[in-house]
Amino acid sequence: MLIERIELRLLRLPLVHFFETSFGRVHDRTFILVSVHGEGAVGLGECVADADPFYSAETTTTAWHIIGEFIAPVVLRRTFAHPKEVFGALAAIRGHRMAKAAVEMAAWDLYARQQGVPLSRALGGTRAAIESGVSVGIQDSLEQLAARIETEVAAGYRRIKIKIKPGWDVNAVEFVRGRFDAVPLMVDANAAYTLADAAHLASLDRFALMMIEQPLEYDDIRDHAALQRTLNTAICLDESIHGVRTAEEAIALGACRIINIKPGRVGGHTESIRVHDVAAASGVPVWHGGMLESGIGRAHNIHLSTLPNFRLPGDIAASRRYYAPDLIDPPIEVRADGTIAVPTGPGIGVDVVWERVKAATQATRDLS
Ligand code: OSB
Ligand code: MG
Numbered sequence: 001m002l003i004e005r006i007e008l009r010l011l012r013l014p015l016v017h018f019f020e021t022s023f024g025r026v027h028d029r030t031f032i033l034v035s036v037h038g039e040g041a042v043g044l045g046e047c048v049a050d051a052d053p054f055y056s057a058e059t060t061t062t063a064w065h066i067i068g069e070f071i072a073p074v075v076l077r078r079t080f081a082h083p084k085e086v087f088g089a090l091a092a093i094r095g096h097r098m099a100k101a102a103v104e105m106a107a108w109d110l111y112a113r114q115q116g117v118p119l120s121r122a123l124g125g126t127r128a129a130i131e132s133g134v135s136v137g138i139q140d141s142l143e144q145l146a147a148r149i150e151t152e153v154a155a156g157y158r159r160i161k162i163k164i165k166p167g168w169d170v171n172a173v174e175f176v177r178g179r180f181d182a183v184p185l186m187v188d189a190n191a192a193y194t195l196a197d198a199a200h201l202a203s204l205d206r207f208a209l210m211m212i213e214q215p216l217e218y219d220d221i222r223d224h225a226a227l228q229r230t231l232n233t234a235i236c237l238d239e240s241i242h243g244v245r246t247a248e249e250a251i252a253l254g255a256c257r258i259i260n261i262k263p264g265r266v267g268g269h270t271e272s273i274r275v276h277d278v279a280a281a282s283g284v285p286v287w288h289g290g291m292l293e294s295g296i297g298r299a300h301n302i303h304l305s306t307l308p309n310f311r312l313p314g315d316i317a318a319s320r321r322y323y324a325p326d327l328i329d330p331p332i333e334v335r336a337d338g339t340i341a342v343p344t345g346p347g348i349g350v351d352v353v354w355e356r357v358k359a360a361t362q363a364t365r366d367l368s
Contacts, residue, residue: 001111002079005037006072006103008064010363011294016324019292020138022165022192023054029292030060033357034067036075036106043110043347046297047102048264055190055291056098056218056239056265063099064365070096071103072367083108083122084270097242097267104268105300113347118303120342123269125306129339133159133313134321135188135290138168142175149180158313158338159184159210165192170203177207184313188213191239195223198230210312211236211258221246224255234258238289243267244274251282258312262289263304264297272304280309288314295319295328299348302332306342316340327360329353 014028032047047067049058070093080086086104093100112122120127134157139145149160160180162172164187173187186209193201193215201215211234216223218239228235234257241247241259243266250256259279263272279286288305291297301316318340319331326332328350334340343349 001081001083001107001114002038002077003036003075003107004039004077004368006067006076006367007035007037008067008365008367009033009357009361010060010064011357011360012362013294013323013327013360015292016320016322018137021163021188022190030362031294032060032063032067032102033296034102034106036103036110038110039114041110041113043106043108043113044296044352045102045104045106045109046293046300047098048262048291048293048297049098058096058098062096063102066093066096066099067103068365068367071099075103075107076367080107083111087267087270098264101264101266101268104270105263108269109300109347116346118342118344118346119300119348120303120306123273123303123307125303125342126308127306127342129341130302130305130310130316131158131313132316132334132338132340133157133161134317135161135315136163138163138165142172145172145176146179149176149183153180153183155318156334156336156338157317159186161186161188161213161315163187164189170200173204173207173209184210186210186213186236188238189215191216191218195226198227201227202231205232209233213260214238214240221250221253221255224250225253228254228256236260238262239265241266241275243271244278247275247278251279251284257284259284259286260289261286261304262291263300264291265289269300269304273307276307276309285309285311287312288316290315290317292322294323295326295332295350296348296352298332299328299343299350302340302342303348313338325353325356327352327356
């Protein structure tokens with residue numbers, strides 16, 4: 001697989017509904033779309049870095065810089081026997097896993113298209129459909145939260161995740177449990193607490209939550225281990241799992257019982273498979289997170305979720321929840337049973353509407 005040219009596009013898409021987490025409210029998403037060209041084919045990757053450094057240290061601007069000045073020079077005009085070699089080839093570049101992942105995932109798509117197989121098969125996945133869950137942001141009122149959950153439960157989603165932060169946590173969960181007593185429910189704090197909040201977080205134990213996602217600092221392992229010892233509810237780590245090494249540390253120290261995998265956060269599909277495999281070897285289930293991707297990044301997420309240790313519903317919902325219209329047509333749909341069919345065409349297997357991409361483009365850069 002020869003990489004001949006890389007094209008970057010900076011896109012901006014308005015969200016159908018604002019999305020609020022403990023670190024803020026967003027109304028649109030700015031992200032980089034990467035096209036990797038080689039031997040007559042094109043692979044696509046979507047960078048999950050946000051415009052601001054609030055979820056992670058990377059931003060769209062740092063990723064643009066790192067891809068253009070450091071990643072492209074390593075991979076351009078180079079022949080890879082397999083896309084699993086790309087992440088290792090970038091080892092000299094410290095960090096910047098979102099920037100690396102965007103290019104690495106585009107290389108996987110290119111490879112799968114050249115082989116004429118769906119990306120899921122190239123990745124070693126085994127399922128024809130994946131389970132879909134939904135992430136519901138912080139709303140202006142508890143009534144509005146209940147109304148949104150009502151809609152998502154009716155649509156068939158297999159689990160509901162609500163975002164929490166101090167002041168919108170035990171009260172919100174108690175309210176939701178009062179209305180939806182049996183719904184599979186979990187919470188995500190996006191690092192909004194400290195170990196001093198352990199007793200407060202333990203008061204969530206009585207609501208039969210599937211897990212509490214990332215309660216403490218974005219790069220912490222140790223305090224999560226201490227917190228997990230005081231909670232009955234499983235901790236799931238998101239931000240703290242930067243790759244296979246932090247996954248091994250977290251599992252060894254008992255910092256979590258479940259891991260959220262986002263290929264963008266760990267450096268791409270290859271590193272995601274490694275995290276998936278070390279978790280499987282320790283009996284730790286994983287599930288696929290989301291970063292409000294367009295249908296292009298979401299398609300990558302669907303394919304990766306076909307690996308066997310993705311044992312819980314992912315944050316991979318229908319296109320219509322995010323963008324109207326999405327960048328792909330047909331859009332991603334969730335069926336009444338809460339599953340998504342894995343695309344069967346070559347590569348990511350979705351059709352990009354380039355007119356929509358062009359309309360959303362703020363800047364471009366050609367690297368060759
Ligand atoms: O923490 O999982 C998160 C969105 C943006 C940044 C971080 C997170 C999220 C989500 C939304 O929870 C998942 C999605 O629906 O794409
Ligand atoms: Mg999260």
